[in-house]
Amino acid sequence: MDPAIVELLDHYEGPFSSVLRENAIAAKETGLPICQDTGFLEFFVFQGNEVALEEPIIETLNSAVKKVYNDKPYRYSIVSDPLKRVNTRDNTPVVCHLFPVRGDRLEIRFLVKGGGSENLSRLFMLNPTATVDDLVRTVVESLKESAARGCPPLKVGIGIGGSSDKAMVLAKLALTRSFDERHHDKDYAALEERILGEINDLKIGYQGLGTGITAYSVHIETYPSHIAIMPVGLATDCYIARKGRVILED
Amino acid sequence: MKIEELRAGDELLYSGELLLMRDAAQKRLKMLLEEGEELPVSLDGAIIFYAGPAKPTKDSFGAIGPTTSNRMDAFLEMLYLKGVLATVGKGKRGQQAVSLCKEYGRAYFLAPSGAAAALAGRISSMTVVAFDDLGTEAIFRVRVKDFPLYVAIDYLGNDVFIKNRG
Numbered sequence: 318m319d320p321a322i323v324e325l326l327d328h329y330e331g332p333f334s335s336v337l338r339e340n341a342i343a344a345k346e347t348g349l350p351i352c353q354d355t356g357f358l359e360f361f362v363f364q365g366n367e368v369a370l371e372e373p374i375i376e377t378l379n380s381a382v383k384k385v386y387n388d389k390p391y392r393y394s395i396v397s398d399p400l401k402r403v404n405t406r407d408n409t410p411v412v413c414h415l416f417p418v419r420g421d422r423l424e425i426r427f428l429v430k431g432g433g434s435e436n437l438s439r440l441f442m443l444n445p446t447a448t449v450d451d452l453v454r455t456v457v458e459s460l461k462e463s464a465a466r467g468c469p470p471l472k473v474g475i476g477i478g479g480s481s482d483k484a485m486v487l488a489k490l491a492l493t494r495s496f497d498e499r500h501h502d503k504d505y506a507a508l509e510e511r512i513l514g515e516i517n518d519l520k521i522g523y524q525g526l527g528t529g530i531t532a533y534s535v536h537i538e539t540y541p542s543h544i545a546i547m548p549v550g551l552a553t554d555c556y557i558a559r560k561g562r563v564i565l566e567d
Numbered sequence: 568m569k570i571e572e573l574r575a576g577d578e579l580l581y582s583g584e585l586l587l588m589r590d591a592a593q594k595r596l597k598m599l600l601e602e603g604e605e606l607p608v609s610l611d612g613a614i615i616f617y618a619g620p621a622k623p624t625k626d627s628f629g630a631i632g633p634t635t636s637n638r639m640d641a642f643l644e645m646l647y648l649k650g651v652l653a654t655v656g657k658g659k660r661g662q663q664a665v666s667l668c669k670e671y672g673r674a675y676f677l678a679p680s681g682a683a684a685a686l687a688g689r690i691s692s693m694t695v696v697a698f699d700d701l702g703t704e705a706i707f708r709v710r711v712k713d714f715p716l717y718v719a720i721d722y723l724g725n726d727v728f729i730k731n732r733g
Contacts, residue, residue, distance in 0.1 A: 340685035392621035507630035
């Protein structure tokens with residue numbers, strides 16, 4: 318677990334606090350996962366135009382996930398078809414987003430995303446005249462209703478702008494940032510802090526039982542948009558907020 | 568377990584049997600009932616744990632923990648009509664579930680979420696009883712010892728989540 322999560326957990330004194338602390342140690346000692354929902358893998362691949370690969374990146378990622386989930390005592394949580402729902406028994410396929418960039422570098426970010434927090438995801442098509450207050454209210458009201466179902470404290474990603482689908486991808490991409498990684502624009506950095514404050518004022522707490530913080534951090538990503546729209550994507554990650562980042566360069 | 572002695576907000580350590588089933592298994596049970604078929608397992612007196620375990624190891628039955636109960640509110644009355652005593656999961660449920668707990672005098676417990684390695688140590692047996700083809704979503708019977716539970720909705724319909732009901 319992220320050391321920041323362990324440290325916060327050490328200070329949590331509400332329901333189930335001792336078993337949650339025991340779990341962090343047990344997972345380390347036994348090799349069992351911290352949560353039985355070992356998630357679906359969502360990758361964000363930034364591939365430089367000078368980078369040539371031997372096979373499509375998604376095939377490499379699928380092979381890697383298949384190997385890890387076969388070797389480790391994880392859970393196979395993927396079904397092959399959303400309606401027919403037959404378990405693939407290797408936790409693939411992964412979800413992969415490609416971002417073409419310049420250069421000779423390949424950066425891969427990923428989330429190990431549980432289903433419980435995923436169900437808190439929302440897309441809001443706000444009016445283009447919406448104010449910052451409208452945006453904050455929309456996000457906070459949504460989490461007021463849903464956060465207790467997503468294993469809080471949550472990490473919150475917000476994608477603003479682009480198209481409807483772009484806003485959702487940006488919200489997910491935002492979750493790949495570190496807790497202390499604020500938006501580079503000071504206005505958005507301040508907005509992240511403001512929304513975090515309002516979410517924590519909800520006092521939903523660990524396990525949704527009212528004690529301790531409700532969210533660790535809020536991360537915003539933005540993109541230019543159309544004159545008639547203001548898409549706002551909302552994504553959350555659960556209290557173990559599993560993520561990774563790999564950079565390959567010459 | 569005496570449901571009538573437990574109140575919302577109580578913490579307890581449960582030792583005994585739990586029947587694991589989640590979304591896919593409950594959907595299938597409902598279809599069987601609609602077709603007039605027998606259920607593959609008796610639910611009378613059962614405590615249902617909304618969970619799907621991870622893979623076992625040589626030393627463990629595998630990481631285990633609760634999934635979001637709210638998704639399965641639509642199946643709760645079916646379970647109660649078949650004699651289920653209580654359910655165990657994570658997160659707040661809808662008003663429908665709260666009303667059903669009161670109407671049938673049954674309880675809803677939370678188990679700690681994100682504590683799967685620790686909870687694995689409290690499992691002493693695990694067997695598949697139905698729907699093996701569903702993988703982790705099959706119905707399992709497990710025996711647990713000192714399994715931590717928290718009463719979220721008691722048999723009177725008191726709900727610990729009431730204050731953040733949106």
